[in-house]
Amino acid sequence: MELKFKRKNKTLIIQISGEIDHHTAAELRRQTESALEQMGGRNIIFGFQEVTFMDSSGIGVMIGRYKQIQSLGGRIAIACPNEKIEEIIRLSGLSRLLPSFPTLNEAIAYAEGRESDAV
Amino acid sequence: MQFDNEARVFFSAKSENESFARLFAAGFLTQLDPTISELTDVKTAVSEAVTNAIIHGYENKTGIVELFCGYVGKHIYIEVADKGKGIENVEQAREPLYTSKPEMERSGMGFTIMETFMENVRIESIVGEGTRIFMEKTLAKE
Ligand SMILES: Nc1ncnc2c1ncn2[C@@H]1O[C@H](COP(=O)(O)OP(=O)(O)OP(=O)(O)O)[C@@H](O)[C@H]1O
Ligand SMILES: [Mg+2]
Numbered sequence: 001m002e003l004k005f006k007r008k009n010k011t012l013i014i015q016i017s018g019e020i021d022h023h024t025a026a027e028l029r030r031q032t033e034s035a036l037e038q039m040g041g042r043n044i045i046f047g048f049q050e051v052t053f054m055d056s057s058g059i060g061v062m063i064g065r066y067k068q069i070q071s072l073g074g075r076i077a078i079a080c081p082n083e084k085i086e087e088i089i090r091l092s093g094l095s096r097l098l099p100s101f102p103t104l105n106e107a108i109a110y111a112e113g114r115e116s117d118a119v
Numbered sequence: 120m121q122f123d124n125e126a127r128v129f130f131s132a133k134s135e136n137e138s139f140a141r142l143f144a145a146g147f148l149t150q151l152d153p154t155i156s157e158l159t160d161v162k163t164a165v166s167e168a169v170t171n172a173i174i175h176g177y178e179n180k181t182g183i184v185e186l187f188c189g190y191v192g193k194h195i196y197i198e199v200a201d202k203g204k205g206i207e208n209v210e211q212a213r214e215p216l217y218t219s220k221p222e223m224e225r226s227g228m229g230f231t232i233m234e235t236f237m238e239n240v241r242i243e244s245i246v247g248e249g250t251r252i253f254m255e256k257t258l259a260k261e
Contacts, residue, residue, distance in 0.1 A: 019138060021134075021137045021138065021140065021141075021166055021170065022134050022137055022170040022173070022174065023134035023135055023137050025224075026134075029224070053141070053159070053162065053163075053166075055163050055166040055167055055229075055232065056167060056170075056172065056225070056226055056229045056232055057170060057225075058229040059226040059228055060223075060224035060225050060226045061224060063224065063226055064224040073209055073252075083156075084156070084159045085158075086161070087235075088163070090233060091215075091232065091235060092216075092228045092229060092231075093216075108223065
């Protein structure tokens with residue numbers, strides 16, 4: 001698994017590539033925390049475009065970050081998950097906490113609280 | 120049970136081996152020419168069961184995890200077993216969102232995911248002796 005971090009306005013965008021399981025989840029959690037500390041940001045978007053596999057360990061990390069971000073008044077979202085990952089997200093009820101969007105722009109619009117701008 | 124073909128592997132209960140277990144199952148079942156979607160279903164279910172063996176069965180201490188794959192025609196059989204602490208209440212463990220380790224950011228979705236992506240998920244567990252998960256799936260005939 002590899003991570004790329006970018007800051008756009010008040011949103012930290014984390015592009016993930018590779019597989020998210022119990023082994024890599026620890027690293028995802030650690031690097032996300034340290035990026036939040038160093039780069040700041042009120043909202044988080046996890047870019048799933050290049051995620052090839054995710055199991056329930058990924059759900060755990062997302063819910064953990066949701067709780068953190070929400071307590072600071074921010075929003076969190078997932079962009080571009082594949083069909084299987086979408087199914088896992090739906091099963092877990094995760095979408096009620098952090099919605100997923102087919103494009104990064106829509107996810108950013110949601111995170112920044114301007115859904116109506118998204119097409 | 121007489122299988123057309125079968126494979127069994129034993130490995131250390133280390134998180135590095137979760138991806139190995141997925142690849143082992145996927146590699147073996149490739150002989151049946153599954154769809155990508157079917158292969159992902161099996162990989163996800165194997166990953167859930169192996170992860171459970173490592174974090175719940177052995178609680179991240181040393182141990183050995185067993186993974187079995189077999190098939191009869193297009194019907195596949197998977198087993199994942201540990202000799203760890205066992206499950207006290209199997210009914211409760213199967214419930215969606217039930218986890219005994221919320222502090223470790225577990226979501227309690229492992230068994231629900233196994234049951235969604237596979238058929239006939241069975242749990243055999245004895246407290247203090249270990250746990251064996253049985254899963255089956257019939258692949259679509261082309
Ligand atoms: N191999 C095992 N040995 C002992 N206990 C287990 C084992 N597998 C599962 N359990 C118990 O069953 C519960 C439910 O398992 P399940 O996989 O559904 O959720 P989880 O592992 O807690 O969370 P998640 O899989 O979403 O990360 C676990 O919390 C644990 O208490
Ligand atoms: Mg689990």
